[in-house]
Every structure is written in structure tokens, then in C-alpha cells.
Amino acid sequence: MIYAKRIEIEHADKPENWTWSSIHEAQNGKAIDIATLKEVYWMNIKGNFLTSKLTPETKYEVVFVVKLEEDAIGWHKPVNLTLTLTMRDKTTIQQKQTCLLDTYVGDEEWVDIKAGEFVAPPKEAPARISFAMFQHDDTVRKTGLVVKGVAFRALD
Template sequence: MAATYSSAVRPAPKGPQVFINFRGAELRNSFVAFLEPILRDASINVFIDKDEVVGTNLANLLVRIEESRVAVVIFSKDYTSSEWCLDELATIKDCRDQGSLSVIPIFFKLEPSVVRELRGIFGDTFRDLKKKYVHEPERTQKWEEALESIPTIRGLYLSERGDQNEREFIDSVVCETQRLMSQIAVRGNPKIESNQDGGFLIPARRLDIAHSDNPEKWMWSSIYDRTYRADTEIATMINIHTLIKVTGDFHTRKLTPGRKYEVVFLVSLDDTALGWKKKVTLTLKLVMADKSQSEHDKALCLDEYIGENWVDIHVGEFEAPPKKDDAKIYFSMHQYVDTDRKSGIVVKGVAIRPVQ
């Protein structure tokens, strides 16, 4: 589906993200135009392709699927004419197979058996598209596997000739989405997450982000982090300000003595992000129990990262001291330029990783 977003602000409701997969040319200005605001009114954190900037490539949308906890897949008559819909569907299947995503199939005025068995125009259109991409057999095989798997999940069916109208059907979609969401608990007191490589993620909620308690300046929402296999809240800078200041600390007792670690901020900048041509200052300080310390500063321009997915902003490296030394690291990213107003940065957290 092509991206048609015109704002730098992500969805306002908090909670795990719900990705809507649908044929835009067919449903964007009809069924989905009614479904989306009703889901938002129910405080569901909806993501559809217009929440990306015009010109965004498909890879960005696939990352949004990986960050979601629920996917609503709307099968319609023209669905299989879109390779983007099918690429998204293949990613949805992969995430479901890995246990990170729940899926609600919706059969919109289309018999479920037609989708499952690839019958009629729905199936013929898919076979025509498959022939068009005959030179990409791995890609089309993933489409076929997804079309065999996802429609077998218990879903919701709106008959073209049934008694249920679209508004009643939308209410049932909202109820089913809320039912799944109620089974997904987002931690109110986020933990520092670890992974099998010996790295740690300090989520944005554990950081001190200047003015992040002001909803007119920062917005909080939730995504799923596949690396750490955990829901995590992210902070999005909205409107425009002159200051960014993000600080945090971490006790080294959890680290392997003598091993070198790197500290990176995990951020994303929207395509419409402004004010990042001037360099931000990044600081890393190691403070020992005896108050001795070492500090490293660097300056970096974030403008080159605009439009990318999550990027690592490298702060510095340090060697973990002996556990008995009871040391702590402190890190920060800040900039204040009153002539260079900023917007569009999203903060996921800070990662502390062993240097390979």
C-alpha cells in the first residue's frame, strides 16, 4: 500500500500498536475511513500506512508491523492485486509464527472460503501477480504461504448480502481488537531489558527526557521490540521546541568485568523532522566508587538520519570495572539552540552492548 501521511505526529492513543493491512485503493476512502477513527476513539493505538510520510519505502512499513502486537488484515476483492499488501501479509505471518503478533483476519464482503482456496477473481488476480514476479520466486512463495496461513485464523466476516451493516460490523472489529489487547500487558513500571548477547536496553520511560511529562511537547506510545522481546514505550517529540535533553545512568554491576561495552541512543527521525542540522552533544561518564571519573564528549549531526528507521547514535565505549568497584555510567544527549527549533525525533531508549 502506498504511504500518504502528511503529519509528523504518530497516533495519540497509548498502548500496544495495532497495524491495519488493507488494499488502499479499494478501502481507504470507504470502510477504513470509518474504521480508523472509531478504533482511535476506543483508545486503540492504530497504525495505517498514512502514518508514514509520502515516499516512504516498503521496508519502513514492514518495521511498523514488527513493532505492532496486533494486525488487522482486511481481505477484499482487490487485495491480491497489490504486491505491497502481500509483502506486508508475509511479514505479518512471520511475526505471528514467532509469537510476537496476534492477527485478526477480516473477510470484507468476500467469502472466507474464496480467500482460503484462492478461488474466483481473488485467486485469478493473485496468480496473475505471481506470474508478473516469476523472477522473484522466494518472494511469491512467501505470499502464497501467508495466504494459506492467515485466512485459517478465526476472523470476522461481513457478507455482501447479510443483515449486518458496516457500522455494526465495525463495532465487532473494535470489540475483537479490544479483547486481544486486554491480553497484552504493557508494563507500567518498565524494566531494564537484557538479551542473550549480554546487552541491555534502558527504555525511554527510565530516562530523564526534558519536558516529556508535557503532552503538548512529547507523546508516549507503545511498540514491540523484537530484539529484547518486550513491549516498550517510546517518546515522540511533537510540535516544535528549541531544547532536547535526554539523560540516564546505569550501574556496571550487571556487566562482565574487563569487557568493553558501547552506549548508544536508539532513535528515529520522521521524514518531516526539522531542526537537526546543528550538532547535538553526546556525553559518556564513568564514575567509580572513590569518585574518580573519566568523561568523553562528542558532537554529532542527526540530520543525516532523517527518514531512516531506528538508528544507533553512538555515545561512546568503556571497559566494565571489577564488580567490587561499584561504578556507574552516566550518559546524555542534549542541544539548545534558540534559532534552530526542532521536531520529529522519537526516543526508544539507550542500549548498552558488548563490543564485538
């Protein structure tokens, strides 16, 4: 898991837009920082990761791990998700999809919002994975999204 502090959340440094707090992971008791959206009109979350840390020839899914608070608003319009695999030879494979988050408003549990899937290349030819979740409709005020991070999960 790449936790929220290690991904790029636009305006996360502005307390009028996002707040930061810590939670403790149930599995290991480790404290992690989460980001809670106070208010934005233009939401952009992105990051990247090298596949050299993954098991070669294994299929993975990439998911944003989030919650939506009970009073969250602005999620009736779809968010966009992209996953781009840039190979060593600079060829790229890109996946794009949309997702409505309003169905998750008020859920107590963390939910996985899938950005896409890929097969990890050989260790000697690592690739860069770029991921993004965004909603650029600046006519819609958005609040209440809680971001834990982005997880890479083996599917095989």
C-alpha cells in the same frame, strides 16, 4: 537496553512537547513505550546506570537508539553526547562528542547514536555511567525525534 520511560527526557511530561506510544519488539513481542518529539527548542535527554549489572573487564559502547521522522526538523545543528564513568573512588572519565542527526531524517530503521565506550570495572568496585544527548540552541526548533532508549552493547 534502558527504555525511554526509564531515562530522563526533559519536558516528556508535557504533551505539547512529547507524545508517548507503544511498539512491539520484533524479537520477543514485548510492548515498549517510545517518546516522539513534537516540538522543543531546548532538548535534553540523560540517565545513568550502575556497571554492577555488566560483565567485568568487558568493553561496552553506549548508544542512543532513535529514529527521525520524515518531517523532522532542526537537526542540521549538531547534538552533543557525553558519557561519564564515575569510579568508586570518585575519579571520573568523560567522553564528549557531537553528531549531526539530519542524515537520519526519514530512515525507517532505528539508528544507534554513539555516546562513547568504556570498560566495565570489577564487580566489587562498580562505577556509575552517566549519559546524555542534548542540543541547547534555543534558536532552532526541533521536531520528529523518536526515542526508543539507550543500549549498552559488549564490544569484546
